Amino acid sequence: MTNVVEINNLHVRYGKLIAVNGISFKIPKGEVFGFIGPNGAGKSSTIKVLATLQREFTADVLRVNGFDVRLQAHKVRECIGYMPDFFGVYDNLTAREYLHFFAAAFKIDIEKRDAIISDVLELTDLTAKIDAQVDSLSRGMKQRLALARVLLHDPDLLLLDEPASGLDPRARIEIRELLRALRDMGKTILISSHILHELSQLCTSIGIIETGTLVTQGTLEDIYERLSLMRIVHAQISNLDEEMVGRIGQIPGVESLEQQVDRLAIRLKEGETPIEELHEKLVQNGARIRMFQPEAMDMETAFMKLTEGKTA
Amino acid sequence: MIDKLRNRFSLPLLARDLTQQAGRRSMYILRTILIIGMIAWVWLATNSVNNLGGRTASSLQSLGSGRWLFQDLVGTLFIGIYILVPILSCGSIAQEKENDSLQLLLLTRLGPWAILLEKYLSRVLPMLLYLFCALPIFAYLYSLGGITEQQIFASFYLLVLAILQLNAICLFCSAASGKTINALVLSLFVMLFFYVAPAFLLSLIETLFSGLLSWRWTNFLNTVSWFTIPPVLNSLADENYLAQYTPLPFAQTPSLQLVLASTPIWISIVIFLVLARVILLRKAINKSRNWLYVFFEKLDGIFNEWNEDMGGGIVLIKERNDLPEYEPIAWKETRKSAIGTARYLFRMLVVLELPILLLCLVLISEGSRNSTIFYFFSILMICIAMLILVNKSTGLITQERMQQTLDVVLTTPVNGRDIILQKSRGVRKLWIIVMIPVLTVIISKMLIITSSAQFAYLTFACAFTLTTTWLGIWLSIFIGLRQKRHIYAVTTTLSILGIWCVSFWLLRLLFVFGLSPDDLQIARLISPLEVLRMIDGLAFNDLNLEFYSNSTILGYLVYTALATCLIRYSCLKQADQLSGRISDSSQDLKPTPPRLSLTKEEKPLHA
Numbered sequence: 001m002t003n004v005v006e007i008n009n010l011h012v013r014y015g016k017l018i019a020v021n022g023i024s025f026k027i028p029k030g031e032v033f034g035f036i037g038p039n040g041a042g043k044s045s046t047i048k049v050l051a052t053l054q055r056e057f058t059a060d061v062l063r064v065n066g067f068d069v070r071l072q073a074h075k076v077r078e079c080i081g082y083m084p085d086f087f088g089v090y091d092n093l094t095a096r097e098y099l100h101f102f103a104a105a106f107k108i109d110i111e112k113r114d115a116i117i118s119d120v121l122e123l124t125d126l127t128a129k130i131d132a133q134v135d136s137l138s139r140g141m142k143q144r145l146a147l148a149r150v151l152l153h154d155p156d157l158l159l160l161d162e163p164a165s166g167l168d169p170r171a172r173i174e175i176r177e178l179l180r181a182l183r184d185m186g187k188t189i190l191i192s193s194h195i196l197h198e199l200s201q202l203c204t205s206i207g208i209i210e211t212g213t214l215v216t217q218g219t220l221e222d223i224y225e226r227l228s229l230m231r232i233v234h235a236q237i238s239n240l241d242e243e244m245v246g247r248i249g250q251i252p253g254v255e256s257l258e259q260q261v262d263r264l265a266i267r268l269k270e271g272e273t274p275i276e277e278l279h280e281k282l283v284q285n286g287a288r289i290r291m292f293q294p295e296a297m298d299m300e301t302a303f304m305k306l307t308e309g310k311t312a
Numbered sequence: 313m314i315d316k317l318r319n320r321f322s323l324p325l326l327a328r329d330l331t332q333q334a335g336r337r338s339m340y341i342l343r344t345i346l347i348i349g350m351i352a353w354v355w356l357a358t359n360s361v362n363n364l365g366g367r368t369a370s371s372l373q374s375l376g377s378g379r380w381l382f383q384d385l386v387g388t389l390f391i392g393i394y395i396l397v398p399i400l401s402c403g404s405i406a407q408e409k410e411n412d413s414l415q416l417l418l419l420t421r422l423g424p425w426a427i428l429l430e431k432y433l434s435r436v437l438p439m440l441l442y443l444f445c446a447l448p449i450f451a452y453l454y455s456l457g458g459i460t461e462q463q464i465f466a467s468f469y470l471l472v473l474a475i476l477q478l479n480a481i482c483l484f485c486s487a488a489s490g491k492t493i494n495a496l497v498l499s500l501f502v503m504l505f506f507y508v509a510p511a512f513l514l515s516l517i518e519t520l521f522s523g524l525l526s527w528r529w530t531n532f533l534n535t536v537s538w539f540t541i542p543p544v545l546n547s548l549a550d551e552n553y554l555a556q557y558t559p560l561p562f563a564q565t566p567s568l569q570l571v572l573a574s575t576p577i578w579i580s581i582v583i584f585l586v587l588a589r590v591i592l593l594r595k596a597i598n599k600s601r602n603w604l605y606v607f608f609e610k611l612d613g614i615f616n617e618w619n620e621d622m623g624g625g626i627v628l629i630k631e632r633n634d635l636p637e638y639e640p641i642a643w644k645e646t647r648k649s650a651i652g653t654a655r656y657l658f659r660m661l662v663v664l665e666l667p668i669l670l671l672c673l674v675l676i677s678e679g680s681r682n683s684t685i686f687y688f689f690s691i692l693m694i695c696i697a698m699l700i701l702v703n704k705s706t707g708l709i710t711q712e713r714m715q716q717t718l719d720v721v722l723t724t725p726v727n728g729r730d731i732i733l734q735k736s737r738g739v740r741k742l743w744i745i746v747m748i749p750v751l752t753v754i755i756s757k758m759l760i761i762t763s764s765a766q767f768a769y770l771t772f773a774c775a776f777t778l779t780t781t782w783l784g785i786w787l788s789i790f791i792g793l794r795q796k797r798h799i800y801a802v803t804t805t806l807s808i809l810g811i812w813c814v815s816f817w818l819l820r821l822l823f824v825f826g827l828s829p830d831d832l833q834i835a836r837l838i839s840p841l842e843v844l845r846m847i848d849g850l851a852f853n854d855l856n857l858e859f860y861s862n863s864t865i866l867g868y869l870v871y872t873a874l875a876t877c878l879i880r881y882s883c884l885k886q887a888d889q890l891s892g893r894i895s896d897s898s899q900d901l902k903p904t905p906p907r908l909s910l911t912k913e914e915k916p917l918h919a
Contacts (some may be wrong), residue, residue: 026369051723052722052723053894054891069894070894080723087716088716090715100635100640102720104639105721105723105726106724106725183585232651
């Protein structure tokens, strides 16, 4: 599979401050790569390098779509769509004028512009707002307009820096759905965020970055397995008493138990006892089960385990 | 009890502002430049004094030279104050509004007056400190003789008053504006109006309607208008003209007489502080709007009303509502920016040109005796034009940076050179508009001078105006590319232009007695103000100066044009680099091998 992004040993310095310290990763075509890390970890700096907006850096390899970012910046710009962590919209234009402005900047044929703009507005669900002043749009709409702008020239790689930051829940869900649609269209996406739950639903692979260093990368399953993360099963047992709790605690593979108001949270060691087996063993121990719900593996746990919480 | 008193009389805002200012890098640079400048000045002054009577001359021959040096020093200090105070003080309140912290301050127990006065003192005290640095030089010059304690007191007192008055003006403008840049531009206009307009209007009334005001009234108004300007009062006090100029009491005690004569300055300080207090609350909550935009909006309403009443709503210029084709940035600058559309440019032209045209017609009808008024008039118009152009040109890139839209534009395939060239289209339109009133003044003056001088005057004056403003535009764009904030770009550009304007004067000051008349003539071509004075001299057919003037003016035009070409080339060549993206050719970027280990000084982010 061809790699759309190839980074090897990237260093970015701001004076004496090291923002990115030897990051390396590859993003194959069609993949959604989630870039996770706390504020100031080096996510935006890495994305800026790929967007040709960072002049001072060193890297052994730095390619986008096979083009060297340092030597073929012009070609790189034609195949990327960059959305910064701020809106980057002109408030005094209408949505139509704004998109035409960038269509002209990307040198799209005049004859094709109307059709393309109509398509991207439809995709971002902004068709009704085509003649609205950008100033009058809500934050979520502005963000969707910025996404529409990014899609105008049909880039191979989308660089999205915190696309959901500062949005309300509805707007956040709308953006997530939009990104899913783009993923299904086969776009390669590099997305940075610190809203882990959303990335876990969207990304095919992730990279966790802290203090300029990539602490881990791979698919979610790989990472969970690598970390030997425990899984949690929530169960409601009608005949739960001290004795029953003691018996459940003795089941092999059970790490710990936590008695909550209406349920029992059973923490399992990853890879030791499959969930189906736990259910069987609970029944064998005489538990009358009213509810049995395994909790999805969460990225927050992975993130907390992998990072040390170093902040400014 | 002590804690209560301390709380009662603590000045938190003043303490915070002074600490912040003391920590700024620009202030360190300013202080260093000031100290180096003073040391250099003392060294040059000593050198000049030593050379005064030749090597064999006794030190007695240098006695009395302190007077000239003192006058030059005070003049320089006044220039320094008039350049530095607006730059340092305009952000005092406007910056709080930009950070949305003024409303929070107003919610505290600090009253509006406390906020104002603490802000005022926070800008006045550092300037006074800089002024105190000059006191040892005053003492040194006193030792050279030629000046009295009274003159030192008068100059020092008026320098302090200049600081107080300018700070009051800037505080008022800062309170009236939502952005620091607007406050700076407004303060320059207010200063121009406050210092120049009364005297100009009086002389105009005297010229046009002689006899309208009685001699006493004219004399009184003239006195007041001049006495509100500290440098003018200083020169009058220095030459002992105060008593002759107006019948003031305390003739035996000149210090008291000076204090009395400075009453208009004190009154103006109080007026501006009260105005600042009045406007502070009114403008504290209002969302910042471009005052020029608001002005044109109001004007729009009046014009539309007249048009509806008298013309039935005729539309002469219909604004095109088109979309960009292949030059989107030029389209945005000329169709969508506030002062870029044909409609607004036309209105601006009407506002600027109509009164000037009327004034010029009246002055032309009066004949050649008004030619000196035209000289000051043309300086005023060029200054206004330059101010408008600098504000617009510096904002081309800095405004995009501040609105966070530059990065988005930089990731498009439009190259840096094209971005700058397309952006400059809007400035070019504006340039044509602001040049029309300046050229009106020049042509009007040409009509009243002798016919033999007309061609030379018109050619040189037009060439001077066009080249100087064109240089100003490209210098502004270049500085705008390098600076992150609009206000810094404007102040840097205006400072450079200001120093350029008074360069001849500064050069003469540095080499007080060292320049021969020929050297002085060559040095003249550096300063646009001097060259403009020479062009004005051509109008009087001063044959003695004609040869010198023509060659100097030509020299000025050539070097200004060359400098403009050089700056423009540099802007376009380094556009990508200065705007912060990897250039298309990328020849300037050579990958350096990464270091695997960090030195002791280097630290990872957040580590």
